[in-house]
Amino acid sequence: MDTKIDRKSFIFFIIIGLSIILAVLNFSTIPFSGGDNFAYFLLSKALVQGEGYVELWKFGTPLHTKYPPMFPILLLPASLFDSYVGAKVIVFLCYVVMLWFAWKFYRKIEDRETALLAFGILAFSPVVIEYSSLVLSEIPFTMFSIIALYMYSKKKYGQALLFATLTFLTRTIGVTLLVAMSWCYWRENGK
Numbered sequence: 422m423d424t425k426i427d428r429k430s431f432i433f434f435i436i437i438g439l440s441i442i443l444a445v446l447n448f449s450t451i452p453f454s455g456g457d458n459f460a461y462f463l464l465s466k467a468l469v470q471g472e473g474y475v476e477l478w479k480f481g482t483p484l485h486t487k488y489p490p491m492f493p494i495l496l497l498p499a500s501l502f503d504s505y506v507g508a509k510v511i512v513f514l515c516y517v518v519m520l521w522f523a524w525k526f527y528r529k530i531e532d533r534e535t536a537l538l539a540f541g542i543l544a545f546s547p548v549v550i551e552y553s554s555l556v557l558s559e560i561p562f563t564m565f566s567i568i569a570l571y572m573y574s575k576k577k578y579g580q581a582l583l584f585a586t587l588t589f590l591t592r593t594i595g596v597t598l599l600v601a602m603s604w605c606y607w608r609e610n611g612k
Contacts (some may be wrong), residue, residue: 429533431542437520444553450506461488462508465496468536470520474479491590492558508556516553520544520565526571562591566598573602589610 454460463477464485474490475482493500495515499507523543527536543549552559569584585602588595 429537432537435564436537436541436544437524440520440550441517443545444513444550447510448513448554449525451506452508453555453557455557456557457506461556461558462496462500462505464490465500465508466486466503468493468499469497473476477570483576489590489593491587491593492561492592495561496556502507505556512556512560512604513550513554515561517550519560519567522564522567522571526567529571529574553600558591562588562595565591566595569598569602573605576602578606 423499448528460476460478466472467473467475467477467482468490472482474485474493476485495511496508499505499511520540520543524536524540525541530536531539549560549563565584565587569581569588572578579600582599585595585599588598
């Protein structure tokens with residue numbers, strides 16, 4: 422069995438390793454003071470408590486209508502244990518999965534040099550690294566988007582549609598990916 426790793430694969434592992442190290446160094450258990458992080462966590466907590474998709478922080482706990490439910494659903498394991506840090510870990514794991522599929526997608530659509538360049542830009546983006554441990558929907562949304570694009574590039578249309586739907590259920594702007602993929606499929610297959 423040949424265990425030799427080619428140079429570009431080695432560079433990929435260096436890039437992903439360093440970006441994960443940077444993300445770990447950036448990881449903080451202190452709650453982020455901006456954004457909607459606590460709203461997501463409390464929506465997830467309401468689901469765990471069996472109260473439905475309601476706003477626990479408002480009088481009368483009205484039904485929530487601003488954010489789609491996928492991200493709070495992703496946070497369910499952390500909410501089950503009432504662990505805000507656990508929610509941050511879930512986002513971090515989404516970050517790692519996002520990086521893995523980004524590499525697979527870039528390699529599928531581009532030559533290896535361009536794939537490495539694109540992957541390096543994503544992996545070392547300060548904003549991406551900063552968001553890798555914030556309880557916000559950007560990283561899961563990007564993860565689902567990249568997986569959807571990768572599946573589409575592999576002509577796994579059912580899986581691509583599933584992940585494109587998850588982008589929409591994470592952030593409403595994901596509807597654009599659903600529409601674009603549907604249109605591309607229709608154009609490519611004449612259906």
